[in-house]
Amino acid sequence: MSVGSSGSLYSFSFSEEHLALVESVEGYLSRLGSKRQELLNDIFEKGEYPDELSQAMVDLGLFGALIPAQYGGSGLGLLGMALAMEKFASFGLANTLALLTTMDAMAIQRGGTEDQKQLLLPQIAEGKIKSAFAITEADAGTNSFRIALSAKETGDGGFVLNGEKAWITGVDRADHLLVVSRTTSYQRVKESGLPKSFGMSLFFIDTATKGITKSKMATMGIEGFNQFQLFFDDVEVPKDALIGEKDLGAAVLFEALNPERIIAASFAVGMVDYFLSKSVNYANERRVFSDTPIGSYQAVQHPLAKIRVTQEGARLLTYQAASAFDQNAPMSIVARYANMAKYLASEVGFEAADRAIQTHGGNGFVRDFGIIQMLAPARLAKTAPINNEMILNFIAEHELKLPRSY
Ligand SMILES: Cc1cc2nc3c(=O)[nH]c(=O)nc-3n(C[C@H](O)[C@H](O)[C@H](O)COP(=O)(O)OP(=O)(O)OC[C@H]3O[C@@H](n4cnc5c(N)ncnc54)[C@H](O)[C@@H]3O)c2cc1C
Numbered sequence: 001m002s003v004g005s006s007g008s009l010y011s012f013s014f015s016e017e018h019l020a021l022v023e024s025v026e027g028y029l030s031r032l033g034s035k036r037q038e039l040l041n042d043i044f045e046k047g048e049y050p051d052e053l054s055q056a057m058v059d060l061g062l063f064g065a066l067i068p069a070q071y072g073g074s075g076l077g078l079l080g081m082a083l084a085m086e087k088f089a090s091f092g093l094a095n096t097l098a099l100l101t102t103m104d105a106m107a108i109q110r111g112g113t114e115d116q117k118q119l120l121l122p123q124i125a126e127g128k129i130k131s132a133f134a135i136t137e138a139d140a141g142t143n144s145f146r147i148a149l150s151a152k153e154t155g156d157g158g159f160v161l162n163g164e165k166a167w168i169t170g171v172d173r174a175d176h177l178l179v180v181s182r183t184t185s186y187q188r189v190k191e192s193g194l195p196k197s198f199g200m201s202l203f204f205i206d207t208a209t210k211g212i213t214k215s216k217m218a219t220m221g222i223e224g225f226n227q228f229q230l231f232f233d234d235v236e237v238p239k240d241a242l243i244g245e246k247d248l249g250a251a252v253l254f255e256a257l258n259p260e261r262i263i264a265a266s267f268a269v270g271m272v273d274y275f276l277s278k279s280v281n282y283a284n285e286r287r288v289f290s291d292t293p294i295g296s297y298q299a300v301q302h303p304l305a306k307i308r309v310t311q312e313g314a315r316l317l318t319y320q321a322a323s324a325f326d327q328n329a330p331m332s333i334v335a336r337y338a339n340m341a342k343y344l345a346s347e348v349g350f351e352a353a354d355r356a357i358q359t360h361g362g363n364g365f366v367r368d369f370g371i372i373q374m375l376a377p378a379r380l381a382k383t384a385p386i387n388n389e390m391i392l393n394f395i396a397e398h399e400l401k402l403p404r405s406y
Pocket of ligand 1 (some may be wrong): 073132133134135136138140141142143149166167168169170219220221227380383384385387389390393406
């Protein structure tokens with residue numbers, strides 16, 4: 001394969017289940033009618049993502065999309081999940097807790113024992129367990145290998161967790177938490193010459209476990225959910241909370257990161273629809289010189305048209321990535337498309353927010369127009385779950401075979 005070529009292409013097509021799902025989601029969203037504005041107010045004014053929306057997603061089989069039927073899942077796959085989440089996001093109703101729970105379910109599926117899968121996956125698919133994900137620490141953001149939260153084995157095979165996490169989304173709304181810890185410290189790994197991914201261990205624990213305290217952070221970016229600093233003070237967890245093998249959790253974690261990026265990309269692609277439809281409606285109505293709508297000016301049209309083109313590229317990459325994942329393509333192929341999709345979708349998502357503001361002039365800053373409060377969520381996608389510089393690092397290293405830069 002030549003450097004930078006597309007290599008193995010995994011073609012995608014929509015099954016009857018996918019098409020039926022899209023129809024169901026569109027039907028649900030259109031039936032919301034004026035209720036949609038109430039839901040948007042809950043998210044963007046009250047800061048509370050409505051439970052009824054999460055329940056609707058459970059009923060549509062979305063919390064179980066990546067879970068096989070034998071564990072109670074809908075088996076809609078990541079392509080189904082991406083198609084549905086894009087639609088919800090196009091209505092301004094993206095659900096980050098659904099994204100986090102899906103990635104945690106993936107980790108359980110790839111790393112969990114048969115007993116863990118049978119116990120946890122059906123409850124996730126039924127919406128009885130919703131979960132947050134905790135890897136970031138104040139001193140270990142982009143470099144997650146540097147995390148310090150420690151998990152020490154106790155005599156009975158259980159573990160005791162000590163340390164801190166930060167920016168953890170939705171812990172107050174989640175029943176469980178997938179927490180990434182170190183069973184062998186980063187320092188020790190470096191001194192021993194072991195791979196830096198060694199020594200990481202995953203635990204799936206109840207958020208109410210004794211010894212965990214949380215402090216709400218004053219953040220924006222995921223309206224409807226809050227971010228928390230978490231403090232783990234001698235938190236005792238049983239042996240069966242360990243997902244995957246002790247010290248080898250990174251491999252399991254990597255399996256869950258591509259779905260996270262792909263779902264994040266679908267959010268951003270859907271958000272572009274949200275911004276474009278508002279921009280087009282406004283541009284068709286607003287007249288400032290004689291009776292000409294501002295939408296007839298090319299200076300207004302062309303940026304919107306360019307966004308539409310880029311959005312389609314991002315959408316196809318997202319479907320390509322999701323489909324490659326569903327077809328069990330090698331992780332390197334899934335990662336290629338997942339990273340490209342997340343990059344392009346987040347860039348065009350932010351551009352669409354910016355252009356929607358510009359098209360609306362001063363009204364772009366009036367909350368009633370429903371744009372300015374979407375600016376932080378659109379911008380977040382360039383930074384989290386992973387920043388776009390790291391995505392470009394990945395593409396440079398793995399696609400272009402350039403030296404690793406960090
Ligand atoms: C609203 C919100 C919700 C979040 N939710 C969660 C959550 O639920 N769970 C969780 O674990 N985390 C969560 N995070 C954390 C998020 O994943 C991190 O903020 C992100 O990974 C970046 O880490 P950092 O903030 O420490 O940035 P840093 O690592 O300090 O990086 C700062 C900047 O430096 C640049 N940079 C860093 N390294 C490189 C490099 N090697 N090459 C080029 N440029 C580089 C990038 O531009 C980056 O944005 C959330 C964050 C936000 C803002």
